[in-house]
Amino acid sequence: MNFLQFAFNNVRRNARAYFAYFLSSAFMVMIFFTYAMFIFHPGIAQSEMGRMTSIGMEVAEYIIFVFSILFVLFSIGSFLKARSKEFGVLSLLGATTGSINRLVFLENLIIGIGSIVAGLAGGLLLSKLFLLLSVKVTGMNRLPFYMPWKAMGFTAIAFLVLFAVLSVFTLVFFRKNQVIELLGGSSKPKTEPRVSWVLALLGVALLASAVLLLKGGEGLDFPKVMMAAATGIWGTYFFYTQVTVALIRLLRRSRRLLWRGTRLLWVSEMAYKIKDNARMLFMVTVAISLACMSVGVILAAQAQNERIYEGDPFAFSYGIYEEEFVEADVAWIDQQLSEQGIRYETIEQESFSGYLGTMESYVKVYSRSEYNKAAALLGKEMLPEIGKGQSVAHAMEGSAAERMLKGKTIPLTLSILGEPMELELLPNEVPLIGSNSYTSVVVLSDADFTELKNGLTEENQNRLYRDIEIYVPSWQHKGAPRLQDPEIVIGKRLFHGMMNRLENKVTDNYMSSRGRSYAETREQLSMLSFVGIFIAAIFSVSSASFLYFKLYSELNQDRRMYHSLSKIGLGDREMRYSSSLQIALLFFIPVVISGIQTMVVLSLLGARFLLGDVTVPVLTATGAFLAAQLLYYVVVRSRYVVQLKRVMV
Incomplete structure (x- = not known):
């Protein structure tokens, strides 16, 4: 048997340990390859939407590759520690450090090459489906199948270099260990988990400061957001390394709670497991939090886009900036709509x-x-009299203005006034309609509005906006339209036609389209969804793999512990309950913490970025990760319990 066969047999005999690592690596290669196949597709350059999607996928490629580096580095390190006793035996039998390094390098290369081959094969099998899905989601023209030789070569070289370089890098581990340490493996006795109450309090303070920074108010800017992210990440690290140990220590002081059934066993063991796995749990939590926040933002933005569309009753809004072009523009708009057989009504505001x-x-x-003119056109209830100094207001759901309508007065700031107007806020006895696709509404008395108009000087006459709102009765359907609906198609045509008139100096006025705004936002979010869903899947699979690796590295220790406990009366049922609960806590604590962090962050930032109510999107994203983690838990727990059952007396 030559050295290569020896390395291959080692991989084969440790297949149970390497299987999850192999599948996760192959999955990363497959996703990386499918994105590369899309980027190198010859039909991409012919579509503007295709070029935008291609840029998004290039960004996704970088994210996947960077995360792959961290994943492979962590995985190889875990396996080397788990097999340290085996390497110690080889050292006693005369194997030199160079020989062991060569063996480890070949083993990692064998697994890496196998992952690359499996990932490329899986990508090729799913390539047709991937292209069809990408066209469906992003709204591009049909992309025919092609043989992606360039994408295959690019993926193979990138990951071959990754596996080779990281395999060499991790060999530093052996140079720091004596043979006696390697032989000890994972059987060395563990010291009692210690907690620093100073660091525990610091962790709580960092998490609290992250929340306070995100509240921000007017001072919330990019540096503050980054500072909040940094303090939140460090707070999460100290939460796992210090706060959890402190909480378990406080729990162990209560005999009434602890000395019942198997609680003493699993609570005591969890103190060690959480302390030992703190860094891994921290990495998993950060990865899932980033994925949850990304998915939550996309889902919230999609829901908000639909709310904005449904809240705008007017199909088009024509903004008047130069009076001389109005007659020609209105005639052009009438011609475009009449040619399509569209019946419409207009109102000037x-x-x-x-x-x-x-x-x-x-x-x-x-x-x-002005408001009642629009209400009459739309068949809505009109507003009653509003006294001088009074107002009625409607804030778009999830907007920053919504928070300002909680009191009895509102401070209205206009550019033509030196000081804000303090207006009494009347209750909304009549539900207000939105004014356009992105604003909230304040309605003043006629006297106050006329006073503002009369106070305009020649320099700020342009601060009074005049719009012609176009209402199309046949387009007032419930729910958001499809991208193929007439409102979207005609809306895009009219918008681009008006933009051409602007470029050709035929007009200086502007026209917005409700359908076009909705469609373009939806297309952009679809592209982000398509890119983000696979990255989120990689984060999910990788986090489960991290947990599997750590559990496998502790398997021999758990075997010895449960074997000893079975001799003094621990039954199979107690063993299953205790081990299952410990595994469940390791799998689900990161998801729960990530869900809480996502809810807090997006709730605080939702109004600033017009995300609306983020509760349902965050719960949906967290629920998806929880469901995936539940699937991984069921698989890992069943395999783990089977291994422990074999050592029970």
């Missing part, structure tokens, strides 16, 4: 733009008469 409290709380300001 005057308004101011302002904000409530902070610059983030953007609102449109109308008089009661």
Whole structure:
């Protein structure tokens, strides 16, 4: 038997340990390859949407590769520690450090090459489905299948270099260990988990400071967000390394709670497991939190996009900036809609733009008469009289302005005024309609609005906005439209036609389309969803693999412990309950912590980024990860319990 066969047999005999690592690596290679196949597709360059999607997938490639580096580095290190006793025996039999290094390098290379071959094969089998799915989700033209030789070569070389370089890098482990340490393996007695109450309190303080930084108010900016992220990450690290140990130590002081059934066994053992696995649990939590936040933001943005569309009753809004072009523009719009057989009605409105409290709380300001004109056109209930100094307001759900409508007064700031107007806020006896696709509404009395108009100087006459709103009765359906619906198709055509008129100096006025805005946002979010869903899947699979590796490295120790306990009366049922509960806590604690972090972060940032109510999106994203983790738990727990059952007396 030559050296290569020896390395191959070692991999084969340790197949149970390497199987999850092999599958996870192959899955990463497959996703990386399918993205590369899309990027190198010859039809991508012919579509603007394809180029945008290609850029998004290139970013995803970098993320996948960086995460693959961390995954492979962690996995190889875990396996080397788990097999340290085996390497110690080889050293006693005369194997030199160079021979063991060569053996480890060949083993990792064998697994790496196998993962690359399996990943490329899986990618090729699913390539047709991937191209069809990408076209369906992103809304691009049909992409025919092609033989992706360039993508295959690029993927194979990238991951071959990755496995080779990291295999060499991890060999430093052996140079720091004597033979006696290697022979000890994982059987060395563990010291009692210690806790630093200073670091535990620091962890709680860091998590609290992250929340306070995200509240931010007017001072919330990018540096503060990054500082909040850094303090949150460090707080999570100290939570696992210190706070959890402190909580378990406090729990162990209560004999009434602890000395019942198998609680003494699994609680005591969890103190060691959480302390030993703190860094791994921290990495898993950060990975799942990032994935949960990404998925939650996309889901919240999709829901908000639909709410914005449904809250805007007007199909088009024509903004008047130069009076001389109005007649020609209106005639052109009428011609475009009439050619399509679209029946419509118009209304001209005057308004101011302002904000409530902070610059983030953007609102449109109308008089009661202007508002009632729109309500009459739409068949909605009209507003009753509004007194001078009073107002009625409607804030878009999830907007920053929504928080400003909790009191009895509102501070309305306009660019034409030196000081904000303090207005009495009347209750909404009549449900207000939205003004357009992205703003909240404040309605003033006619007297207050007229006073604002009369106070305009020649320099700020342009602060009074005039719009012609176009209402299409046949497009007032419930729910969001499909991308093939007439409103989307015609809306894009009219918008681009008006933009051409602007570029050709035919007009200086502007036209927005409700359908086009909805469709473009949906297309962008679809592309992000398509890219993000696979990255989230990689994070999920990798986090489960991390946990599997750590459990496998502790398997021999758990075997010895349960074998000894079985001699003094521990039964199979107690063993299954205790081990299952410990595994469940390791699998589900990171998901629960990630879900809480995601809910807190997106709730605080939701109004700033117009995400609306994030509760359902966050619960959906967290629930998806929880379901995936449950599947991994069932598989890992069954295999683990079978191994422990074999040593029970």
